Amino acid sequence: MTSARDDILAGIRRSLGVSGSERIRRQAVEERIERAPRGVIPARGQLDAAGRADLFRARAEAVQATVEVLSRPDLVPLAVASYLRVNNLPAAVRIGADPYLVAMPWENTAVEVNHGRSDGHDLTSVSHATAGVAETGTLVLTSGETNPTTLNFLPDNHVVVLRSADIAGDYEAVWARLRKAHGKGTLPRTVNFITGPSRSADIEQKLLLGAHGPRKLHIVLVENG
Amino acid sequence: MSIEPTSKDFKGNAHRALNDPNLQKAMGFVRVGFIEKRAVAAAGLPEFEALRDSAREIKDHTLAHLDLYIEQYEKKVVEAGGTLHFARDAAEAREHILAICKAANAKIVTKGKSMIAEEIGINAHLEANGMTPVETDLGEYIIQLRGEIPSHIIAPAVHVTQDQVEADFRRVHTHLDPKRDLTEPASLLGEARAVLRDRFLTADVGITGANFLIAETGTSVIVTNEGNGDLTQILPRVHIVLASIEKLTPTLEDVSQILRVLARSATGQEMSVYTTFSTGPRRPGDPDGPEEYHVVLLDNGRSSMLGGAFEEMLRCIRCGACMNHCPVYHAVGGHAYGWVYPGPMGAVLTPSLVGVDKAGHLPNASTFCGRCESVCPMRIPLPRMMRHWREREFERNLAPAVARSGLGLWAFLARRPKLYALATRAAIWGMGRLGAKKGRFASLPLAGGWTKYRDLAAPEGETFQARWKRERGGR
Numbered sequence: 001m002t003s004a005r006d007d008i009l010a011g012i013r014r015s016l017g018v019s020g021s022e023r024i025r026r027q028a029v030e031e032r033i034e035r036a037p038r039g040v041i042p043a044r045g046q047l048d049a050a051g052r053a054d055l056f057r058a059r060a061e062a063v064q065a066t067v068e069v070l071s072r073p074d075l076v077p078l079a080v081a082s083y084l085r086v087n088n089l090p091a092a093v094r095i096g097a098d099p100y101l102v103a104m105p106w107e108n109t110a111v112e113v114n115h116g117r118s119d120g121h122d123l124t125s126v127s128h129a130t131a132g133v134a135e136t137g138t139l140v141l142t143s144g145e146t147n148p149t150t151l152n153f154l155p156d157n158h159v160v161v162l163r164s165a166d167i168a169g170d171y172e173a174v175w176a177r178l179r180k181a182h183g184k185g186t187l188p189r190t191v192n193f194i195t196g197p198s199r200s201a202d203i204e205q206k207l208l209l210g211a212h213g214p215r216k217l218h219i220v221l222v223e224n225g
Numbered sequence: 226m227s228i229e230p231t232s233k234d235f236k237g238n239a240h241r242a243l244n245d246p247n248l249q250k251a252m253g254f255v256r257v258g259f260i261e262k263r264a265v266a267a268a269g270l271p272e273f274e275a276l277r278d279s280a281r282e283i284k285d286h287t288l289a290h291l292d293l294y295i296e297q298y299e300k301k302v303v304e305a306g307g308t309l310h311f312a313r314d315a316a317e318a319r320e321h322i323l324a325i326c327k328a329a330n331a332k333i334v335t336k337g338k339s340m341i342a343e344e345i346g347i348n349a350h351l352e353a354n355g356m357t358p359v360e361t362d363l364g365e366y367i368i369q370l371r372g373e374i375p376s377h378i379i380a381p382a383v384h385v386t387q388d389q390v391e392a393d394f395r396r397v398h399t400h401l402d403p404k405r406d407l408t409e410p411a412s413l414l415g416e417a418r419a420v421l422r423d424r425f426l427t428a429d430v431g432i433t434g435a436n437f438l439i440a441e442t443g444t445s446v447i448v449t450n451e452g453n454g455d456l457t458q459i460l461p462r463v464h465i466v467l468a469s470i471e472k473l474t475p476t477l478e479d480v481s482q483i484l485r486v487l488a489r490s491a492t493g494q495e496m497s498v499y500t501t502f503s504t505g506p507r508r509p510g511d512p513d514g515p516e517e518y519h520v521v522l523l524d525n526g527r528s529s530m531l532g533g534a535f536e537e538m539l540r541c542i543r544c545g546a547c548m549n550h551c552p553v554y555h556a557v558g559g560h561a562y563g564w565v566y567p568g569p570m571g572a573v574l575t576p577s578l579v580g581v582d583k584a585g586h587l588p589n590a591s592t593f594c595g596r597c598e599s600v601c602p603m604r605i606p607l608p609r610m611m612r613h614w615r616e617r618e619f620e621r622n623l624a625p626a627v628a629r630s631g632l633g634l635w636a637f638l639a640r641r642p643k644l645y646a647l648a649t650r651a652a653i654w655g656m657g658r659l660g661a662k663k664g665r666f667a668s669l670p671l672a673g674g675w676t677k678y679r680d681l682a683a684p685e686g687e688t689f690q691a692r693w694k695r696e697r698g699g700r
Contacts (some may be wrong), residue, residue, distance in 0.1 A: 003313035008470065008524045012292045015531035020292050029293040029475070033287070033441050039279045042272045042485070059495070096512070117512040120426050122676070136496045145615040153455045171481040185301065187442050187477075189508050190459070192499035193391040198452040202364035202380060203410045204387050205254040211363060212418060212425075213452020215497065 035184075038172045044137035052134040052167045053221065059137025064209060065217040073222050074105055076161055080126060081109040083218055089157060094118055097146040098128040101161065115150040118155060121194045125151035130175045132167040136195055139219065140174050144191035152192050158214035160176030160194075164223045190204030226249070228346055228374055230561035232584035233576055238592070242557040251384050252558055255377075260491025261547035263600065268488065280483045281604045282416040284540040288475055288531060294440040294473045294609050295522070301443025305505025307518040315345035318523045322347055322432065322465055323354055325519050329463045331356055331429040336453030337447060339434025340378055341467050341523055341544060343565045344578070347432070358432075359424045361453035370397050374557030376567060379545040387413070400495050421453070428601050435468035436487070438520070441476040445520065446505045448487060448497045455501055464503070465516035465619035469523045471539040476608045477502075483542060486602035491544040509629065526578045534613045540603040541570055547597035547607060553590050562587060569597035569607040576614050585623045588614035649688045657686030 002010075047055060057067045070079055084091055092112040095101045097108060106113045115164050118125060127147065131140040152158060168174050171193075175189045197200050198213030209215055231238060242248055265271045287294055302309045309664035318341075324484055326334060334356055340386035348358040348369070353612045360369040368375060370393045375381030382390070391407045394416055405411055433454050437446040444565060445466040447454045458464045474480050488494040507514030530536055546569025548554040559567030564584065566574050571588040588611035619632075638645045660666055660683025668676045675681055687695075 004313045004317055007313055008311055008522075008528055009295065010328075011524065011528035012295075012470070015533070016289065017532060018292070025290055025293060028286075029290050029297065032475045033297065036478045038439065039283075039482040040272050040275045040480050042270060043542070044270075063494075063496075065496075072303050081256050087454065102417050102594065104231070106466055108364055110378050120422065121260055138496055138500075142509075143511060143514060145512070148512040149455070149459050150513045171484070172478055172556075175477040175481070185442055187502060187504045187508075188512055189511060190504040192455070193496065193502075194499050195494075195496040195500075198450070198498055200363045200414060201366065202362070202382055203413055204389055205258040205380075205383070208411055208414050210418070211414060211451035211453065212361065212421065212456055217296060 006147050006224055032216050038177075039211045041172060042135055043131040045133070046172070047169060049164065052169055053139045053223075055134040056132050056137055056167045057221065060196070060219055061137070064136060064199075065137065065196050065219055067221060069217045069221045069223060071223050072191050073100070073161075073225050074102075076101075076104050076220055076222065077088060077109045077111065079104045079220055081111050082113065083159065084124060087157065087216070089123055091128045092122070092192065093124045093159070094155065095126045096121040096148050096151055099146065100128050101126060120154045122151075122155045124157040124159065125155040126161065127151050129162040129164060130166065131177065132162045133169075133171055133193075134167055138171075139192075139194040140181075141192040141193075141194065142178070142188040144188055149190045149192065152194065153213045156210070156214060157198075157216045157218065159220060161220045161222060161225075162222055166216070227367060227563060228343070228563040230575065230579050230583045232579070232587050235561060235563060235590055237585040238563055239557040242561045243425075247386050247389060248384050248558050251271075251386050252555055253382075255549065256284055256555050257491070259545075261376070261699050263490055263546060263549070264452055266489035266493040266495060269495070270485070273486065273489065274322055276482060276485050277602050277604055279544075280486050280602060281540060283474065283479045283482060284603060288471065288474060288481075288536060288539055291470065291531065295470065296436055298440040298443055298473060301440065302520055303443075303506070304516075306444050307443065307505045307520060308339045310519060312521055312523045312525075314525050315353075315523075317527075318467065318521050319347055319350045321519075321521045322467070323350060325517075326351065326352075326356060326430050329430050329517070331463075333424060333428045334358045334432060335428040335457045335461065336360050336365070337431070337433035337449065337457040338365050338381070339432065339467055340565060341434055342432065343374060344525065345467075345523065345685060347467070359421070359428070361421050361425065361457055362449070362451060363414065364655050366417055366421065371395075372563060373561070377545060377548060378543050378566065378568075378570075384560065385486065406683065407580045410650070411546070422641045425456040425460050428461045428467060430455075430691035431459075431461040432465045432467055433458050435466050435520075435571045437474045437480045438468055439474055439477060439502075442502075442504055444502045446480060446500065448500050450486070450492075450494075450498045451500055452494055455499055456688045458501075458503060460564075461464070461510060462515060463508075464516040464519070466503075466518075466520045468520065469522070469525065470527055471541075481640055483602075487542055487544055490546040490600065490602040495544060499559075527605045530577050535573065536608055537605050537612060538570070538573050538577065538606055542569075542603060544602060546602065550596040550600050552592055552594060552596075562590070569611070570605075573605075573607055573610045581614060581617055581621065582623060585614065585618035588612070588618070595649075646690060651690060653684045653688045654686055657684045659683070661686075
């Protein structure tokens with residue numbers, strides 16, 4: 001008996017009228033993967049750094065994220081403490097072990113900082129985004145030893161810290177950066193594009209926030225450093 | 226154990242749908258919501274039409290090289306530590322999934338939204354083998370409680386009213402206070418969130434679909450708004466991706482092109498909330514993520530659509546725009562189509578997958594108004610393909626005898642212009658005489674289907690051709 005794999009590939013080749021060993025077809029595939037052509041890139045995100053930050057903020061707010069801008073990273077813990085207070089949340093966050101976040105002066109606040117993955121009992125998490133995309137106000141978060149993916153989905157409130165310098169104009173610019181960091185053809189285990197807080201319109205087409213993921217998404221933009 | 230198509234009874238299904246007040250109320254929300262949102266989103270991006278062309282070209286290129294992209298994808302999945310299982314048909318896909326679940330000693334299996342899971346009927350199969358599949362998308366959860374299939378490919382419970390959801394939750398969530406207030410949609414959502422949160426945390430296996438499989442990196446991509454798909458794929462020890470072969474896409478850049486038209490066409494969002502790229506199982510040192518990562522890659526008739534009249538259907542990215550804009554879908558809802566895929570895309574795809582003998586009626590469920598093609602982000606010529614199916618249905622003598630003899634008579638006359646003019650003139654003259662008094666007919670032989678619901682206006686005694694000749698004949 002032939003395997004399902006061989007049968008399916010043979011069926012595809014029969015329908016396409018090819019053998020699978022044509023050099024020209026193999027070259028076309030290798031070349032596309034090697035070159036990864038960018039296609040049509042919307043003009044809207046093709047701005048200077050300040051323009052990209054403004055557009056990112058406008059697009060993120062348009063999808064019900066909240067955005068605040070800080071000048072330096074050492075101001076983040078105080079801003080998070082104040083966010084928790086204003087929203088009547090317990091003074092506790094979970095932050096994984098991201099070096100950028102860990103280096104911040106959390107000891108200047110009364111906020112309890114927990115590390116590692118979430119087990120579903122945390123109300124608020126703080127993540128460090130790898131990048132932002134101005135085009136649609138999208139955050140890009142990548143998993144790794146210091147960045148658990150559970151922090152992006154289980155807590156009710158998700159605070160994401162993003163350096164202004166990491167805001168790209170379009171998704172393609174982010175892929176180029178990730179390839180540089182991780183090598184061609186390799187991605188972090190999980191790459192999350194996040195555009196606003198969780199939502200559903202499954203009941204009579206009425207838009208409701210906070211379906212299964214975070215009910216609130218708060219973005220802290222750090223302008224310098 | 227896949228769902229047996231009832232598409233053959235489209236007429237009966239449609240008739241029942243038109244007389245169902247709950248369905249008609251629910252469908253009212255479809256007619257207004259989706260159409261305007263898509264129009265605004267498309268108008269908001271000047272490059273939208275160019276992106277549609279780009280997306281079409283990407284898929285055409287991929288389909289023409291599909292065997293090679295599958296090989297490349299397989300290589301990358303294995304490199305990343307994942308396992309790829311090939312399934313020729315629904316039964317093989319079910320067996321792969323069952324075997325993985327058994328090996329994982331699974332009791333609870335959470336599920337993200339997947340049309341392929343509906344296509345292969347995986348829930349019934351897992352249940353028959355003592356496991357509990359739990360749908361976690363709110364719409365899918367609602368229809369699972371109701372024992373139904375989706376009526377829309379991205380809004381599965383679009384046919385259900387809020388009052389019906391409340392009744393279902395009260396019936397099933399018996400552990401909660403019967404006097405609780407569920408009058409607001411937000412309280413229904415909150416209840417589903419709480420009930421399902423517990424399921425997410427205790428599940429042994431999570432099954433998701435995939436919007437794309439990326440050959441360059443061996444990555445599966447899901448696009449969701451609720452976040453349920455992500456909780457399904459990161460929390461359990463084992464993640465199974467269930468996807469069909471046409472989901473292959475060459476590169477990250479290619480996926481990005483198509484993402485720009487997907488959400489805009491589907492819900493009118495610029496981007497869905499969560500677009501997640503998963504590559505293999507968790508890596509050494511990762512604090513979370515699944516320990517096993519399996520992909521079940523399903524053919525189920527698709528490879529034989531390549532190179533033929535219906536190949537272009539394989540470009541479909543399941544956005545739902547065609548049904549959101551279809552007057553027939555608006556009138557009868559998704560269940561009338563009798564199988565997993567409704568609306569114009571279902572009318573083309575279903576006969577390809579289950580056979581024209583079982584689904585030949587569906588391509589007739591169209592007014593050929595062309596709205597589906599005009600909004601399809603992948604520019605699939607849906608009306609043309611429905612016409613193809615109609616021709617095949619006719620060629621294979623599957624059309625009803627009355628329709629066949631009627632068409633035969635019309636064809637006989639249409640090929641003989643003089644006889645045609647004579648016959649129509651006589652008929653119009655006769656009808657004009659008979660209906661002259663009232664100006665309309667309340668009933669008419671051979672036209673009962675029309676006059677049952679509305680009167681037929683009586684002709685004024687002259688055919689269009691005769692009048693054309695009389696008024697414009699001199700020029």
